[in-house]
Every structure is written in C-alpha cells, then in structure tokens.
Amino acid sequence: MLLVYTHKITPRVKYVFKHIVARILGVPVSFTTTIETFIAHDSLKISYTKQPLSHEIFIRSHDLLFEQGLSDLDIHVHDWEDTKGFFPAGDKSVLQYDIFAASFYLLSRFEEYLPHVKDEYGRFTAEESLAFKNGFLQQPIVDIWAYKFKKVLQDHYPGFTFPKRNYHVKPVIDVPMAYDFKQKGIMRSIGGTLGDLFTFKFKKLYHRYLVLFGLKRDPYDTFKYILNKQKQSQFKFIFFFLIGDYSTYDKNININKASFVSLIKHVSDYSIVGLKASFFSLTNFKVLKKEKEKIETVINTSLIASRNSFSKLNLPESYRNLVELEIPEDYTMGFVNHIGFRAGTCTPFFFYDLDYEVQTPLKVFSYNLLDYSLLKVNSLLDKKKVLLEIIHQIKSVNGLFVPVFHNYTFSDIERWQGFKELFNLIIESPNET
Structure with a gap:
C-alpha cells in the first residue's frame, strides 16, 4: 500500500x-x-x-x-x-x-x-x-x-513488486440505424424513393427495391458478420442501439417492430447491449428514463451502459442523469473528428462532479477513435499507420483501447472500403508484440 x-x-x-x-x-x-x-x-x-x-x-x-x-x-x-x-x-x-x-x-x-x-x-x-x-x-x-x-x-523501493496490467480492447458497435431500407414503413420508404429520384441516385433506388423485395441483404445488416468476429475474439463487444422516437436527428427503426426487437435480443445473446440515448433525451430526463425502461424490457436485464447520440455531452447534466438512473457506465466521452484522449487517459475513470465536489458511481469509458475520424485520412495505408500509432500509444502504458465502429461501417458501401481490415487489425492487436 x-x-x-x-x-x-x-x-x-x-x-x-x-x-x-x-x-x-x-x-x-x-x-x-x-x-x-x-x-x-x-x-x-x-x-x-x-x-x-x-x-x-x-x-x-x-x-x-x-x-x-x-x-x-x-x-x-x-x-x-x-x-x-x-x-x-x-x-x-x-x-x-x-x-x-x-x-x-x-x-x-x-x-x-x-x-x-x-x-x-x-x-x-x-x-x-x-x-x-x-x-x-x-x-x-x-x-x-x-x-x-x-x-x-x-x-x-526496489524490493516492491508492482502488479502488471495488460493492454486490452473493448470494441463499441454503434447502431443509430439498424437497416438502411428494411423495416422503415410505407411512408418512409416512399419518401426515400422520391429522395433517390430527385437526387438522381438511381443505383441506390435499384438496391432499395432489391432489398425491399427480399432479393438482397440490407447494406446496414452486418450483424451476422460482426457477431462472427465477436465469437472469434477474446473479448466481448458492446452494441449501442438507438430506440428513441423518429426525429430530425434520430432515424432508427421503430422499437415496436417485432423484427427490430428480435435483432436486439439476438445480439444480446452474444454481446453486451447498451442504450444509444436519442438526441432529445439528452435534454429531457423523462425521455431518457423511458428509453432506459424500453431497452431493459427488450434485453430482460438491467441496463449497464449508455452512449449519447452524436457523442454529445452536456456536463454535468448528462452524467448526473445517468447517475440518477443508476446506469453504471458511459461511452460518450471522446471526439468525433479527432483520434485521441479527450480526458487524457486510456483507463476507465469515475465522473467527478465539480459542483458537488464528489466522485460519482458512473464509470466513464472514454473512446479513443470513432470510425468517422479515419475517413479524413486518405489512403488505406495511411489509415493503418494512424491506427497503429494510437494502438502503440495505448500499449506503451498497457491501457484499454476503446474504438467505436458503426454497423454500416462493415457494409460494402464505397466510403467504408477497407474498414473491415482496420477492425481486424484492432481486434488482433492484443496478440501482436
């Protein structure tokens, strides 16, 4: 001691x-x-x-x-x-x-x-x-x-033996929209169709109807691939599902749809499931509480983690709300457009409320990399270089790497080409010397 x-x-x-x-x-x-x-x-x-x-x-x-x-x-x-x-x-x-x-x-x-x-x-x-x-x-x-x-x-104190901690990874899978075309309802499908026509996205329109007629897999439906990766991995992934009401900011599937509920239940059989709090729940405690209760009904257990829509944090209110709802972990802390350490650490820490001068029970898992930040890096080779550098930094202190990838990052959509390879590099990094 x-x-x-x-x-x-x-x-x-x-x-x-x-x-x-x-x-x-x-x-x-x-x-x-x-x-x-x-x-x-x-x-x-x-x-x-x-x-x-x-x-x-x-x-x-x-x-x-x-x-x-x-x-x-x-x-x-x-x-x-x-x-x-x-x-x-x-x-x-x-x-x-x-x-x-x-x-x-x-x-x-x-x-x-x-x-x-x-x-x-x-x-x-x-x-x-x-x-x-x-x-x-x-x-x-x-x-x-x-x-x-x-x-x-x-x-x-040369005779004192310090315990050794090991570098490890905690991949976050963010699911703001489980499907691109499926399960959207008639009005949203018509709206999407008209949008494709008016913006001359005929290829997207073609794929939309292949999916709707059951002739092709929805591009955002990558869950089977991700769960297979989970099974091959030495650690559990954590999925955050957005279940809030449809709005300007949040456009996921309606939580009352049986197929969406079934998807969340299926994922929870293999991985940890957390709540992706909707944009409007960040300023409305009642809405946040309702979303927490809804997802707990689906996963049939107490919610252990949340992550805010758009990675938005209003300190200290956002974290006080989680403390009041007895949600023990948060994965919002990080920067959307920059790779790095927003709180300066790669070790989970407890939220300290500066107004009340007290350590709270809320454990903050600050993420180090959001997939979007890698889009700013030009070639796949450069993306790997950037990724390896952040891994090296965390390995040098035997810390925890928390990367955030979205379900659609694993699709065949052109802008996300090569990201499966980058994700593989991350989950295999504990085995690399």
Missing part, C-alpha cells in the same frame, strides 16, 4: 490518487495528515504538500486539489522528456510537475465547464481543448505520468 501524507485530505486528492495509484498502477492507496503515522509506515510512501518533511519522496502540491468549485487557472504547458507537463512543482519535488493536479484537471473535464465555443450540435470540440492546442491529444498523458511516478517509486 502507498501512504500519502498531505496537509489536507480532500475529495479531489482522494479521487485523483486513486485513479493514478490504484487503477493505473494497481496499488492500494491511503492518506494521512498525521506525521507520526507517516513515519511509522514501512512500505511505499510519499508526501504531497507544500514542503518536504525530511528526505522522503516529495511532490509539491498545486492548490487545485485543495480548492472547491471552478477557478480561472493560468496554465502553461511545457515539454517534459517524451511528453508534456503543466503545474510546475519546483526543485525539491521528485517530479518536475504536479501530475496529480494536472491529471485532475483533465479527468474532471474542468475545461468543459469553462466558457468555450461549441459546434453546430452543441458539442465541446477537440480544437477547444488544452490537449489539442498543446499537441498532446494523441497521448494517454495521465497514464504516461503515472508510469513516471511508478519509476520514482521503483527507484526508492
């Missing part, structure tokens, strides 16, 4: 030390404000305060973990060996920067509470983030810092 001496034990101190020490490094952590208790401890120990007590491992603390609410922070990011750092800790500190305060800033999403420019969907964008502006978005910087801290502990 690591014992931390500090002048004040705050919820912020406990939260971030537990993420870095317990979740990333796998070592239990405890805290004390009593010098005698600290001196008597005969295993790993550090002091985290303003001045060292003696010759112990000392990290000078920034004020952030001892404050409450939001404050206007003046942050200057500097190069630090193979990464970046901020909140300088001074000469006496064993680490050049206060990695605990800096990690809290990233994990709590402090910057998303501050004034910022949103995109057309009301989302916090990568370009607004400290990580993007300072060139560390594509590094799991919190985990990298944790390993720097581990090195310090190993140097001082």
Whole structure:
C-alpha cells in the first residue's frame, strides 16, 4: 500500500490518487495528515504538500486539489522528456510537475465547464481543448505520468513488486440505424424513393427495391458478420442501439417492430447491449428514463451502459442523469473528428462532479477513435499507420483501447472500403508484440 501524507485530505486528492495509484498502477492507496503515522509506515510512501518533511519522496502540491468549485487557472504547458507537463512543482519535488493536479484537471473535464465555443450540435470540440492546442491529444498523458511516478517509486523501493496490467480492447458497435431500407414503413420508404429520384441516385433506388423485395441483404445488416468476429475474439463487444422516437436527428427503426426487437435480443445473446440515448433525451430526463425502461424490457436485464447520440455531452447534466438512473457506465466521452484522449487517459475513470465536489458511481469509458475520424485520412495505408500509432500509444502504458465502429461501417458501401481490415487489425492487436 502507498501512504500519502498531505496537509489536507480532500475529495479531489482522494479521487485523483486513486485513479493514478490504484487503477493505473494497481496499488492500494491511503492518506494521512498525521506525521507520526507517516513515519511509522514501512512500505511505499510519499508526501504531497507544500514542503518536504525530511528526505522522503516529495511532490509539491498545486492548490487545485485543495480548492472547491471552478477557478480561472493560468496554465502553461511545457515539454517534459517524451511528453508534456503543466503545474510546475519546483526543485525539491521528485517530479518536475504536479501530475496529480494536472491529471485532475483533465479527468474532471474542468475545461468543459469553462466558457468555450461549441459546434453546430452543441458539442465541446477537440480544437477547444488544452490537449489539442498543446499537441498532446494523441497521448494517454495521465497514464504516461503515472508510469513516471511508478519509476520514482521503483527507484526508492526496489524490493516492491508492482502488479502488471495488460493492454486490452473493448470494441463499441454503434447502431443509430439498424437497416438502411428494411423495416422503415410505407411512408418512409416512399419518401426515400422520391429522395433517390430527385437526387438522381438511381443505383441506390435499384438496391432499395432489391432489398425491399427480399432479393438482397440490407447494406446496414452486418450483424451476422460482426457477431462472427465477436465469437472469434477474446473479448466481448458492446452494441449501442438507438430506440428513441423518429426525429430530425434520430432515424432508427421503430422499437415496436417485432423484427427490430428480435435483432436486439439476438445480439444480446452474444454481446453486451447498451442504450444509444436519442438526441432529445439528452435534454429531457423523462425521455431518457423511458428509453432506459424500453431497452431493459427488450434485453430482460438491467441496463449497464449508455452512449449519447452524436457523442454529445452536456456536463454535468448528462452524467448526473445517468447517475440518477443508476446506469453504471458511459461511452460518450471522446471526439468525433479527432483520434485521441479527450480526458487524457486510456483507463476507465469515475465522473467527478465539480459542483458537488464528489466522485460519482458512473464509470466513464472514454473512446479513443470513432470510425468517422479515419475517413479524413486518405489512403488505406495511411489509415493503418494512424491506427497503429494510437494502438502503440495505448500499449506503451498497457491501457484499454476503446474504438467505436458503426454497423454500416462493415457494409460494402464505397466510403467504408477497407474498414473491415482496420477492425481486424484492432481486434488482433492484443496478440501482436
């Protein structure tokens, strides 16, 4: 066990030390404000305060973990060996920067509470983030810092054996629309037909009616292929089905259709099924609650995970709603157009409510890559290169890779050519050295 001496034990101190020490490094952590208790401890120990007590491992603390609410922070990011750092800790500190305060800033999403420019969907964008502006978005910087801290502990306690964690993958299959043509109803099929005619998409019209007459498989119906991949894989995929009402933003199949219910039940026999919360449920608690109850009726078990439509997060409201509905996991945190680490980590973490100064039970699985972000990369070779780089970053800290692919990504539609190969590369990555 690591014992931390500090002048004040705050919820912020406990939260971030537990993420870095317990979740990333796998070592239990405890805290004390009593010098005698600290001196008597005969295993790993550090002091985290303003001045060292003696010759112990000392990290000078920034004020952030001892404050409450939001404050206007003046942050200057500097190069630090193979990464970046901020909140300088001074000469006496064993680490050049206060990695605990800096990690809290990233994990709590402090910057998303501050004034910022949103995109057309009301989302916090990568370009607004400290990580993007300072060139560390594509590094799991919190985990990298944790390993720097581990090195310090190993140097001082060479006899201590740290548990080893392994790199693993948790593929997310997002299903905003289970079928492109099937099960849409007469009015939507007529509307689609007219749309194809007026936009001269005659090839699409031809395929539409091959599917409707049962002569061809719907292009979005890739579930058999994905489930076969699941069976060959060493880990379970998690599917998120959109079941909200039809709207401008959400256009899936009606949840009252027996064939759609049957599909969700079939997938839940082999994989984990979560809720893709509809766009309007993000601002309406009653709608979200109704969607949760509907999908629980279908899968016949308690809902364990959700993911928001359009990857939209309104902090802290979005996460408070999930906490109130007792949904334990969220997979929304990430950037649609950029690959990387929105919260700076590739280790699942708990949502910290900055208004109430409390760690909540909601575990956040921040995704690192959305298939759409790879469309911006030109050739398949370049896509592989980008993908291998993010895998390398996560493997270097033995973290969790959370990629998000859609059901239609596995179709034969031209823009998604080569994506099956990219997905294979991901699910086989734990076997590659």
